[in-house]
Structures are given as structure tokens and as C-alpha cells.
Amino acid sequence: MTKIAVFPGSFDPFTVGHESIVKRSADLFDEIVIAIGVNSAKQGFFPVEQRKRWITELFANYPMVRVETFEGLTVNYCQSLGAKYILRGLRTAADFEYERMIAQLNQTMMPDIETILMLTYPEHSMVSSSIVREILRNGGDVSKFIPAGMKIN
Ligand code: ADP
DSSP, X not given: OOOEEEEEEOOXXXXXXXXXXXXXXXXXXXXXXXXXXXXXXXXXXSOHHHHHHHHHHHTTTOTTEEEEEEOSOHHHHHHHHTOOEEEEEEOSHHHHHHHHHHHHHHHHHOTTOEEEEEEOOGGGTTOOHHHHHHHHXXXXXXXXXXXXXXXXX
């Protein structure tokens, strides 16, 4: 059976931390769906279509990676795709507590779906989309925190 993992997130914007998690887990699954969660009541910093375009271009040479948007519960979205795995990244103890709660809730709702938590590389543990947004708002250089080749102006 095809092993499909969903990597859900806001990716507003996608960072080197996200990129690393996807690339390191590429050998574990047959397909990875990077799924941008869309909340119609909440506008992000970057438009969803822009986020999707950046990530799609980044993984253009990875046929097993695709980028989608979704609304609603991650487990329902996984079920609609036949995905048995949810992939998430861990940076800190605070991440762990949050991810533990979400993973256990998801497991209670859908016991067939496993959450796989991948520990970040130490050099990415301080990188977050919110920090990138903060640097951008203040006119700083974010090039070390976003994937090479991703053009943010
Ligand atoms: P969300 O709003 O769902 O937390 P994010 O886009 O912020 O979405 O993050 C998506 C996933 O990527 C989360 O599991 C988050 O912990 C993980 N992540 C974010 N930044 C990093 C990083 N620097 N290294 C590893 N994982 C990360």
C-alpha cells in the first residue's frame, strides 16, 4: 500500500526548518503532501496561493512531494487522501507539549492515523515562520532562514 504522509502547517512562510523536515523524511514515505491549512476567517501574512507557489517550486524535482491546501480537521483531510501518517516537526519542549496534545487528540479521533514527530536539526531550532515575519516587518534579511532560491521581497 502507498505510504502517504501529510505535513500540515501554516507555512507562512515556509522556512529552512520545514524544508529540512520534508527532505529528511522523503525516504520514509512514498508520498508527502505538504498541506497548507486554510482558515477562511483568518488572513495570513502571505496569501495562501503565494505560499503554495513557493513550496511547489522548491520541490519541483521531488515527484513524491506535492503541495495542497485544505480546510477543516487534519484527520479528515488525511482520510480523504488515504494518508495514514501525519508528519510534524519538533524544536523545543514547548513544541513537544503542543504536538503531543494534538497528536493524541488526532489519535483519539482516528486511531488508524499515526503522527510522526521529527526532531529538528539544532541549527534550525530557533527558526520559525513568526520570527521570519517579524524580521521582514522590520526590514531585516531573512535569507538564512528561508530555503535557498525562495525569493521573498
Ligand atoms: P502550525 O501553524 O500548524 O504550527 P507551522 O507552519 O508553524 O504550522 O509548522 C508546521 C510544522 O513544522 C509544525 O510541526 C512545526 O512544529 C514544524 N516546524 C516549524 N518550524 C520548524 C523548524 N525550524 N524545524 C523543525 N520543525 C519546524
